[in-house]
Amino acid sequence: MTVGLPGLGGSGEVVGVVAELVGVTVFALSGGLVAARRGMDLFGAVVLALVAGLGGGTIRDVLLGAVPPTNLSNAWALGCAAAAGVVAFYADLGLARFRRAVLVLDAGGLGLFTVSGAVTALALGAPALAAVLLGLVTGIGGGVLRDLLSGQVPVVLQDDIYALPSLAGSVAVVVLWQVGAFSATAGVVVAGAVFTVRLLARRRR
Amino acid sequence: MTVGLPGLGGSGEVVGVVAELVGVTVFALSGGLVAARRGMDLFGAVVLALVAGLGGGTIRDVLLGAVPPTNLSNAWALGCAAAAGVVAFYADLGLARFRRAVLVLDAGGLGLFTVSGAVTALALGAPALAAVLLGLVTGIGGGVLRDLLSGQVPVVLQDDIYALPSLAGSVAVVVLWQVGAFSATAGVVVAGAVFTVRLLARRRR
Amino acid sequence: MTVGLPGLGGSGEVVGVVAELVGVTVFALSGGLVAARRGMDLFGAVVLALVAGLGGGTIRDVLLGAVPPTNLSNAWALGCAAAAGVVAFYADLGLARFRRAVLVLDAGGLGLFTVSGAVTALALGAPALAAVLLGLVTGIGGGVLRDLLSGQVPVVLQDDIYALPSLAGSVAVVVLWQVGAFSATAGVVVAGAVFTVRLLARRRR
Known part of the structure; x- marks a missing residue:
């Protein structure tokens, strides 16, 4: 199985692979930053970066029976996550910039x-409702593992506008897929919308 | 795969489906109550209700290779769990009633x-010993995830008479199944016995 | 599927089975000791011993699709883990000896x-990179679950020389396997090297 947005083919596949690597990297950076902030050493930062970066995709693949999980045999994903852990460890941000960055x-x-979770589920033939849930679980999974392992209550349980944009994005992907209107571009737009809503909701406070 | 007690057929199947939904709902209510008590908002309560309500069954299905897990594509299970989260969030119990309710x-x-874990394992052809363990893991799984995510040491590790009635119930189901005496009624009786022993053990204190 | 080092046959198989049981037992002892130290009762100690002893292998099997996980239907593994929990509960060590023992x-x-994680992955046909990761995840999995459930940040995130020897050992197994030089003896040597490096690194402090 390839990483990314299966079933799109051609340039859609490329977009999917890049999107997955970007997702792995940003989650891994968040893991490394949290590790450094909580006083862990370089190795702890790399491990937490790997967990945050690869956790959501691993949960997705296990729930879909796509084992061994794709990211575990993907040198690019592993390399991006580990490198992100090192970079984050040495980033040395102040508290305010740390919070904003995470x-x-x-x-x-x-x-x-x-988006990756919902699309992978649909491409592997999961029912629509399961695909919606898989999108949600994949989206929040990496952050939940990061927070649990670093001894915090997961952000998804603390913050109201977190699960909701993910759920809405997942529904959007499944509906677009069902009516045959899903494309790599649509996937990027949905991911961007989830990102934007999540940030706007936080800023508003 | 259908939810509930597979391999019983007819009215046994109906009992199994209802039992699974009741199990999802009561665990979900406990998750929502814990979330509200710990100061989470409505969305946190719904997420923790989903985790508590669907967690045990999801672990069961992953360990048995029945993926994607049945409850994730079961609109009734999802609806019951989410509704339970909302109801629990607004229940507004005092501390004593909260503790008793949970x-x-x-x-x-x-x-x-x-019962659901042991029966599903047996119906999918798992060895007897694995079925016993699956009953235990499925029984305690939702509560463990609920407690972990809300930042508590799981009740199963804190309270002596918790794993034991679950283990005994699981053994009872496997023995009844092996001698061909398992039925939907027997399943309900075993579940009731586990429930009763657990409550009596707590009351005695 | 049998427990241990599949694909070695004959006496290699025996070494693998014994090594797996020793691994289950020592991790289970660590779980039972942690439970007792943190004031849990006998049942909590047995449950935490089962989680620590069987957790890594269960994660390994789930990630490889070898379900139900072998240890869950292995009476020897279950018996060793449960017995270890009881023994550890009554061991009554002082704080310094407790720390050294764990x-x-x-x-x-x-x-x-x-070693068990990497070898099982290779024997089930996983790619080399996935086998390396599986060795790491299987090695640290039991300890991570033990620490999470007992309310601590996992040792792998706190201590620099923990993931590293596991990763190096996993790479060694995969390289030896790829060049056709892996044997039961080699596996024991690698496991011993990981053990020694981990201990030396801690002592040095």
Whole structure:
């Protein structure tokens, strides 16, 4: 199985692969930043980056029976996640910039993995309702594992506008797919919309 | 795959479906109550209700290779869990009634999912010993995830008479199945016995 | 599927089975000790011993699609893990000896499960990179679950020389396997090397 948006073919496949790697990288950066902030060392930062970056996709693949999970044998995904952990560890942001960075990175991963989860489920023949749930679980999975392992209550349980944009994005992907209107471009637009809504909701406060 | 007690057919199947939905609902109510008590908002309560209500069955299905997990494409299960989260969020119980409610709901889910886990494993051809373990893991799984995500040490590790009635119930189901004496009625009786033992053990204190 | 080092046959198979049981037992002992230290009762200690002893192998099998996980239907593994929980509960060590015991037991499990994870992945046809990751995840999995459930940040995130020896051992197994030089003896040597490096790194402090 290839990483990304299966079933789109050609340039859609390329967009999917790039989107997955961007998603892995931004979630991994958030993991590395959290690790550094909580006083972990470089190795802890790399491990938490791997967990955050690869966690959502791994949960997605296990729930769909696509084992071993694709990202675990994808040198690009592993390399991006590990490198992100190193970069984040040495980033040395102040508290305010740390919080903003994690918020933005996490929102990016949320959007990209929501789309990735729903599309992968649909491409593997899952029912529509399961695909919606898979989008949600894949989108929030990496952040939940990151927060759990670093001893925090997951952000999805603390923040009202987190699961909701992911759920809406997942529904949008499934509806577009069902009516035959899904494309790589549509996927990027949905991911961007989830990202934007998540950020706007936080800013408004 | 249908939800519930596979391999029973006819009215047994109906009992199984209803039992699974009751189990999902009571565990979901416990999740929503815990979320509200810990100061989460409505969305957090719904997410924790989904995790508690669907977690045990999802672990069961992943361990048995029945993917995507049945409850993730079951509109009734999802609807019951989400509705339970909303209801629990607005229940507004005092601390004493909150504790009692979570205890009773959790015990109900423990009994029903213990039976559901063991029966599903047997129906899918798992060895007897694996079926016993699956009953235990399915019974305690939703509560473990609920407690972990809300930042608590799981009740199964804190309370002596929790894993034990689940284990005994799971053994009872497997033995009844092996001697050909399992039925929907027997399943309900075992679930009720697990529920009762769990509550009596707590009351005694 | 049998437990241990599949694909080796004959005496290699025996070594694999024994190594797996030793790994289960030492991780389970660490789980039971942690439970007792944190004030859990006997049942909590047995449950945490089962989680620590069987967790890594269960994650390994789920990620490889070998379900139901082998250890869940292995009476020896279950018996060793449960017995280890009881023994650890009554061990009554002082704080210093408790810390040393958990360190040594955990390092032993880390080494043995790193090898077990990589070998099982290779024997089931996983790509080399996935096998490396599976060795790491299997090696650290039991300890991560033990720490998470007992309300601690996992040791792998706290301690620099933990993931690294596991990763190196996993790479060694995969390289040896690829050049056709892997054997049961080689597996034991690699596990011993992971164990030794982990302990030396801690002592140095």
